Amino acid sequence: xxxxxxxxxxxxxxxxxxxxxxxxxxxxxxxxxxxxxxxxxxxxxxxxxxxxxxxxxxxxxxxxxxxxxxxxxxxxxxxxxxxxxxxxxxxxxxxxxxxxxxxxxxxxxxxxxxxxxxxxxxxxxxxxxxxxxxxxxxxxxxxxxxxxxxxxxx
Numbered sequence: 597x598x599x600x601x602x603x604x605x606x607x608x609x610x611x612x613x614x615x616x617x618x619x620x621x622x623x624x625x626x627x628x629x630x631x632x633x634x635x636x637x638x639x640x641x642x643x644x645x646x647x648x649x650x651x652x653x654x655x656x657x658x659x660x661x662x663x664x665x666x667x668x669x670x671x672x673x674x675x676x677x678x679x680x681x682x683x684x685x686x687x688x689x690x691x692x693x694x695x696x697x698x699x700x701x702x703x704x705x706x707x708x709x710x711x712x713x714x715x716x717x718x719x720x721x722x723x724x725x726x727x728x729x730x731x732x733x734x735x736x737x738x739x740x741x742x743x744x745x746x747x748x749x750x
Contacts, residue, residue, distance in 0.1 A: 653743045659686035661739065663696060663705075670694070670705055672720030675744060681705060682743035694741040699727065700734050705741065 654660045665679045673694055675681070683696050691710045696703065697717060706717035706727065715735065717727040729735045 653682050656684055656686045659739075660684050660742075662745075663703075665705060665744075669719040669721045669724045670707075673707065675705065675720070675741075676746070678747070680745040681741050682745070683739040684742045685739040687740040687742070689737055689740065696738045696741065698734070698736040698738060699729070703738075708737065 650657070661683050663681045663683055665675055665677060665681060667677055670676075675694070681696070687693075689695070689708065689710075691708060693708045694705065695708045695717075696705050697708075698704075699717065704717060704727075706719060709716040709718050709726075715729040717729070719725075719727075
């Protein structure tokens with residue numbers, strides 16, 4: 597089993613979309629009063645701030661990448677087909693992180709399970725089996741999922 601970060605071997609033959617390091621801040625209005633999913637507070641005062649999506653979702657631009665999702669194996673983690681994941685390569689891996697990984701060359705998004713010397717990648721959909729990483733398997737954890745973009749149909 598090979599567990600490596602960063603994956604120099606994989607990077608040499610795959611092109612990844614890179615965060616635009618020259619992106620100008622895009623400050624969008626954001627209200628400081630949270631939206632209630634129950635009953636709104638009639639006493640809430642209106643106050644507006646500005647939100648830069650890059651600052652909010654991309655704290656490490658040099659090590660942040662975006663990947664579109666295909667499939668339904670991570671629905672339990674609210675990651676759906678067509679979402680775009682924000683992936684940061686600078687974050688130290690921990691058990692339980694949702695990661696982008698390469699297993700024998702196949703790119704996947706799964707939850708990392710590391711316990712008692714064993715490593716597995718878990719789907720968040722009961723229709724998919726646990727992917728146990730066995731001796732002889734090549735596993736490269738490429739980065740940690742830190743956020744996502746979702747477009748709602750209107």
